[in-house]
Ligand SMILES: Nc1nc2c(ncn2[C@@H]2O[C@H](COP(=O)(O)OP(=O)(O)OP(=O)(O)O)[C@@H](O)[C@H]2O)c(=O)[nH]1
């Protein structure tokens with residue numbers, strides 16, 4: 001069974017200074033170094049609400065470098081802002097490229113530039129359209145004793161996977177829609193092909 005390993009206080013500075021705790025785990029179902037960031041609930045916020053949770057899939061290009069090919073960076077920033085304001089958790093899942101890794105995501109981007117959609121490009125590389133599993137996210141939530149949550153997502157597959165593993169999603173909170181100069185086809189494909197609940 002997964003357990004919390006270390007809890008390290010770290011003040012982060014983006015998008016604004018916030019006190020947080022970075023949390024590592026033992027015995028996750030996957031060997032990746034998934035981690036959680038906990039933001040304390042301010043005293044002005046009712047303590048009896050189900051905790052806010054964002055399960056965020058790593059995107060090196062978007063999260064770290066602000067790539068305009070996707071919406072991951074602004075989604076992460078918005079989730080941190082919300083959790084910073086109301087308390088909550090960001091689970092940072094090392095699932096780069098929907099689980100196929102950075103190099104494969106880069107190859108998939110080139111295929112998208114010669115007009116495959118984001119899911120078909122994965123398949124052209126003989127990979128699954130979306131290879132993510134949510135067992136580790138569920139194990140992390142259980143280790144943190146969070147079984148009834150308010151989940152920030154637009155992705156119905158994420159909701160289904162977590163609910164069928166026993167996590168109760170009391171409320172779904174949309175991530176918002178973040179258009180850039182380069183992510184139109186990506187957002188359209190998420191909505192049309194994967195059924196994302198995007199406005
Ligand atoms: N393979 C591949 N992965 C991508 C591409 N664009 C973004 N990603 C990855 O997709 C993951 C984010 O997943 P999305 O399907 O965009 O969104 P989501 O997290 O499932 O849904 P939300 O909870 O609503 O944000 C990150 O790991 C990104 O690195 C792409 O074109 N190809």
Ligand SMILES: [Zn+2]
Nearest residue numbers: 059062070072
């Ligand atoms: Zn991204």
